[in-house]
Amino acid sequence: MSRTERQNPRLPGGFSLPPFEVHQALALVIVSIALWGLGLLWLAMVSGEQWINTWQRDIRFHVYVNESSADIDTLRERLKSIPGVNGVRQVEQGEAARWVEQWLGDTGLDHAELAGALPLSLEILPLEDAPEHLFGDIRDEAERIGAKVNEDEAFLANAHTWLSELRAYLAMITGLIAFAIAVIISNTLRMTLLARQDEVHLMRLMGAHEGFVRLPFILEGVVIGMVAGLVAWLLTLPLVVALDSWLVSASIHIHAVTILPECIGLGLMVGLTGSLIATARIVSPEEV
Amino acid sequence: MISLQQTMVRYPRGKVALAGINLELHDGGFYYLVGESGAGKSTLLKAIYGGVRPTSGAMMVQDVDLRSASRRKIRSLRRRIGIVFQDHRLLFSRTVYENVALPLRVQGWKPDRLKARVGKVLEFVGLEDRMWSYPEALSGGEQQRVAIARAMSAKPSIILADEPTGNLDVATACRMLDYLVDLNRQGATVIMATHDMHLLQHHPANVVRLHGGALVEDGLADRSVEHDEVHPEAFSHE
Numbered sequence: 001m002s003r004t005e006r007q008n009p010r011l012p013g014g015f016s017l018p019p020f021e022v023h024q025a026l027a028l029v030i031v032s033i034a035l036w037g038l039g040l041l042w043l044a045m046v047s048g049e050q051w052i053n054t055w056q057r058d059i060r061f062h063v064y065v066n067e068s069s070a071d072i073d074t075l076r077e078r079l080k081s082i083p084g085v086n087g088v089r090q091v092e093q094g095e096a097a098r099w100v101e102q103w104l105g106d107t108g109l110d111h112a113e114l115a116g117a118l119p120l121s122l123e124i125l126p127l128e129d130a131p132e133h134l135f136g137d138i139r140d141e142a143e144r145i146g147a148k149v150n151e152d153e154a155f156l157a158n159a160h161t162w163l164s165e166l167r168a169y170l171a172m173i174t175g176l177i178a179f180a181i182a183v184i185i186s187n188t189l190r191m192t193l194l195a196r197q198d199e200v201h202l203m204r205l206m207g208a209h210e211g212f213v214r215l216p217f218i219l220e221g222v223v224i225g226m227v228a229g230l231v232a233w234l235l236t237l238p239l240v241v242a243l244d245s246w247l248v249s250a251s252i253h254i255h256a257v258t259i260l261p262e263c264i265g266l267g268l269m270v271g272l273t274g275s276l277i278a279t280a281r282i283v284s285p286e287e288v
Numbered sequence: 289m290i291s292l293q294q295t296m297v298r299y300p301r302g303k304v305a306l307a308g309i310n311l312e313l314h315d316g317g318f319y320y321l322v323g324e325s326g327a328g329k330s331t332l333l334k335a336i337y338g339g340v341r342p343t344s345g346a347m348m349v350q351d352v353d354l355r356s357a358s359r360r361k362i363r364s365l366r367r368r369i370g371i372v373f374q375d376h377r378l379l380f381s382r383t384v385y386e387n388v389a390l391p392l393r394v395q396g397w398k399p400d401r402l403k404a405r406v407g408k409v410l411e412f413v414g415l416e417d418r419m420w421s422y423p424e425a426l427s428g429g430e431q432q433r434v435a436i437a438r439a440m441s442a443k444p445s446i447i448l449a450d451e452p453t454g455n456l457d458v459a460t461a462c463r464m465l466d467y468l469v470d471l472n473r474q475g476a477t478v479i480m481a482t483h484d485m486h487l488l489q490h491h492p493a494n495v496v497r498l499h500g501g502a503l504v505e506d507g508l509a510d511r512s513v514e515h516d517e518v519h520p521e522a523f524s525h526e
Contacts, residue, residue: 014393
């Protein structure tokens with residue numbers, strides 16, 4: 001026995017962690033990888049939300065009209081009166097042709113011919129707090145005079161809706177994975193408890209409080225969870241650093257330090273849950 | 289004081305382990321619990337430390353009514369009792385020091401006091417030089433001495449020994465008994481279940497004889513006096 005061990009002997013119970021063995025190391029690896037995977041999914045989610053926020057504010061709806069200019073004026077007035085519309089502007093055909101040319105690249109098309117072929121279009125600027133059904137109202141008005149709306153713009157405008165659905169699914173997946181991690185930690189602790197049941201029994205025979213008996217196992221679960229959270233963060237760190245310039249160019253700002261408390265917090269939560277499940281009932285003979 | 293009045297213990301499967309026992313064990317006494325296997329010796333010891341609850345009758349241990357005592361009271365009682373088992377129940381993954389310190393740790397002793405106390409009790413059983421050994425490195429007798437040291441470390445007022453000499457040779461068993469007698473002289477009530485009748489000759493004391501879960505009162509105590517030279521005053525007659 002080493003001198004250090006003699007000076008600070010390892011006594012069971014209370015704030016004394018059970019010795020770290022192979023099964024705890026295995027649990028730590030599994031929990032770290034699971035938390036890392038969850039962390040990556042949430043980072044992707046947050047990045048996606050930030051990226052969509054950068055362009056969603058600038059979305060304009062376009063209505064294409066193939067009828068006479070008189071209909072355009074009527075339609076413009078009707079569109080202006082829809083709640084949630086901030087303004088309506090008629091896009092000149094020349095401007096539309098320039099945009100198409102810019103988008104297609106150097107096609108060698110005749111500008112005037114292209115402008116003539118394009119439909120008349122109205123550009124609608126929505127209010128920031130426009131209602132969900134705004135695009136539907138615009139479509140109804142447009143279809144009344146046979147005009148068409150750009151459906152792709154509606155899809156992009158509603159990106160936040162399907163993103164929030166995605167977030168809800170991710171939260172559900174996180175809950176399921178967190179529960180699975182808690183079960184893994186709980187099973188690991190059950191193994192420790194099984195290996196130490198004589199110790200637990202003896203402590204109870206000596207009049208130990210239940211808190212004193214259970215605390216080491218609860219601490220073990222919390223420590224496994226928190227260390228796994230830290231490992232998950234350390235695994236994420238190089239990725240965030242490597243992608244930083246690319247993310248910044250897409251106006252996405254992920255600060256590695258700010259996700260550390262979340263990683264450790266989630267680890268603590270699953271560790272505590274797992275240890276509470278494991279220690280909910282520790283049966284000993286001669287327990288009164 | 290340990291007092292039993294018409295105490296009965298029935299296990300969940302229906303076996304009656306103790307049947308209507310009337311007994312008074314006084315503080316500071318040394319008592320042998322004798323009887324054949326299954327006589328109820330271990331059950332009586334278990335009942336004293338709250339390991340099983342009496343099914344009927346009354347049982348008081350140091351003013352704790354064991355039939356109705358709360359868990360908190362049982363825990364408190366257990367802190368005043370030291371137990372020595374036949375199979376000693378040492379923790380083999382822990383050193384002698386850690387084994388002996390366990391009751392003190394449970395009672396929240398500070399490390400500096402704890403170290404001094406462990407040193408002292410190990411000195412008492414002559415194992416101070418084995419403090420940092422693991423139990424597997426010790427002989428059977430030494431292991432049982434560690435168990436005695438563990439039982440006495442928290443200065444309990446009652447020491448229960450459940451056939452502590454069962455696996456030991458005669459000389460070692462007598463030495464074990466000497467330790468228990470010493471503890472008794474220091475004021476602890478010692479109740480020792482045993483099959484070794486020669487121990488009763490080595491150190492005569494009060495005898496509680498059980499048979500089939502009942503206290504034997506029909507002259508067996510007198511026979512003990514004749515053959516084993518012990519004193520039967522432990523019996524409390526109705």
